[in-house]
Amino acid sequence: MNILDCIVVGAGPAGLSATLTLGRSRKTVGLFDDGTNRNRVTQESHGFITRDGTKPHELREIGLNELKKYPSISYFNTKVTEITKEKGNKNYFVKTVDKKEFIAEKVVLATGLQEVFPIDSVREYYGRSIFSCPYCDGWEMRNKPLIVIAEEEEYMLHMAKLVYNWSENLVLITNGAEISVEGALKLEKRNIKIKTEPVKKLIGVDGYLHAVEFASGEIIERAGGFVVPTFYRPTPFVKQLGCEMNENGVVVTDGMGRTTQKDIYIAGETEKLAPSSVTISAAEGNKAAIAVNADLVSERF
Ligand SMILES: Cc1cc2nc3c(=O)[nH]c(=O)nc-3n(C[C@H](O)[C@H](O)[C@H](O)COP(=O)(O)OP(=O)(O)OC[C@H]3O[C@@H](n4cnc5c(N)ncnc54)[C@H](O)[C@@H]3O)c2cc1C
Structure with missing residues (x-):
């Protein structure tokens, strides 16, 4: 050999x-x-x-x-x-x-x-309308109604602030995780909405997100967004x-x-x-x- x-x-x-x-x-x-x-x-x-x-x-x-x-x-x-x-x-x-x-x-x-997502079904949208890197795909998502999915406060604030650079029409989804009053105030000052309720399902077609349904049954229309995965x-x-x-x-x-x-x-x-x-x-x-x-x-x- x-x-x-x-x-x-x-x-x-x-x-x-x-x-x-x-x-x-x-x-x-x-x-x-x-x-x-x-x-x-x-x-x-x-x-x-x-x-x-x-x-x-x-x-x-x-x-x-x-x-x-x-x-x-x-x-x-x-x-x-x-x-x-x-x-x-x-x-x-x-x-x-x-x-x-x-x-x-x-x-x-x-x-x-490789990555693990806080919500498994993000995988169906990943790379088409949900991404993890705003520098890679923020431009394509600019000015759209977006979500940020993050479960740890440090990442919630970091990603929301960053994505706000490309779209001010933003909802932070914590999927059941808590956010401090101080953290929430920082985001709300910029009109970023915060949903702490767990997500029931993501709704869309062919990888393109249309809406998010929460555990309570509430549905919000959204065109995509950014997620903070765990990497391994x-x-x-x-x-x-x-x-x-x-x-x-x-x-x-x-x-x-x-x-x-x-x-x-x-x-x-x-x-x-x-x-x-x-x-x-x-x-x-x-x-x-x-x-x-x-x-x-x-x-x-
Ligand atoms: C959805 C998405 C969108 C992105 N968009 C952009 C973008 O627009 N611009 C940008 O700059 N970056 C983008 N990125 C990030 C970019 O893809 C990565 O930063 C880059 O590819 C990392 O390069 P790498 O060579 O370190 O790893 P990778 O590109 O992941 O390459 C690692 C390779 O190792 C191989 N491998 C792993 N284990 C084994 C094994 N045991 N035997 C043989 N082969 C193995 C894999 O097959 C893989 O091809 C995006 C990432 C994702 C997930």
């Missing part, structure tokens, strides 16, 4: 960008992706310069096509299930769900995040490989994607355990690749 210079897990903006830089640095790279990128539900990806409004799958195809120019890059459309290193061995063993095995000197984790890493690799994390679950790095575990690098949203953007993830992929190449070059010189 050939030993690859690097394996990159995840072909989102972070992994694609890392792979491109490594290919251009004449490194042998295996890039793996199982097609579970969280932005696959959205119609358009915004704010990435020169590609504003491109569909996420088109953005990915453009990225994968660009990689074809570099013969040392191989792409595998499959799920990585194991990353291990035997004691005394300096290389990492990577297994996939279809039982393929690979060996590499370095590994870049770029596996992104979809893979166990960070923990399994022993990469140090801080008290907030953020992976400790040197700022260039090097983790505390030798030869394991990290890039994109999975590092911070917080949502970011296509631009930020691509930049971090580029940085991690520079670190991988710099380390390989200096180890081999």
Whole structure:
């Protein structure tokens, strides 16, 4: 079995960008992706310069096509299930769900995040009329009658204030959670309505929200909005490989994607355990690749 210079897990903006830089640095790279990128539900990806409004799958195809120019890059459309290193061995063993095995000197984790919503049925509207990032989709939702769904006061206030920048016609839905008098006053001063009642159901067609029904039977008409989800890493690799994390679950790095575990690098949203953007993830992929190449070059010189 050939030993690859690097394996990159995840072909989102972070992994694609890392792979491109490594290919251009004449490194042998295996890039793996199982097609579970969280932005696959959205119609358009915004704010990435020169590609504003491109569909996420088109953005990915453009990225994968660009990689074809570099013969040392191989792409595998499959799920990585194991990353291990035997004691005394300096290389990492990577297994996939279809039982393929690979060996590499370095590994870049770029596996992104997934989200859990305070109300399950938000999933049906996510990416069409309910979003989590106002910088990504606020412009498209401007001036519409919107909701903000958040269950923790800190996030209620943060998201409501932010979304107010794009639409002043706003209802905060806490789905049964309390909000302090002080917090409520801040929002009511701006005519933001607050509904603390639990939501019975979201009403709409084809992912486009029309109304929200509350436990009492009250229905309010709304055209969409923003939700504050909880984020988690979809893979166990960070923990399994022993990469140090801080008290907030953020992976400790040197700022260039090097983790505390030798030869394991990290890039994109999975590092911070917080949502970011296509631009930020691509930049971090580029940085991690520079670190991988710099380390390989200096180890081999
Ligand atoms: C609804 C929605 C709308 C958005 N709109 C925008 C927008 O308009 N503009 C913007 O800049 N950002 C937007 N974002 C955010 C943007 O999608 C992310 O910030 C960005 O994609 C993160 O890049 P990443 O490379 O870190 O992770 P991802 O893009 O999530 O890529 C991670 C990849 O890892 C793969 N993977 C995970 N585990 C494995 C495994 N075990 N084996 C193989 N592959 C694996 C996944 O398939 C996935 O493709 C949006 C997000 C959502 C959910």
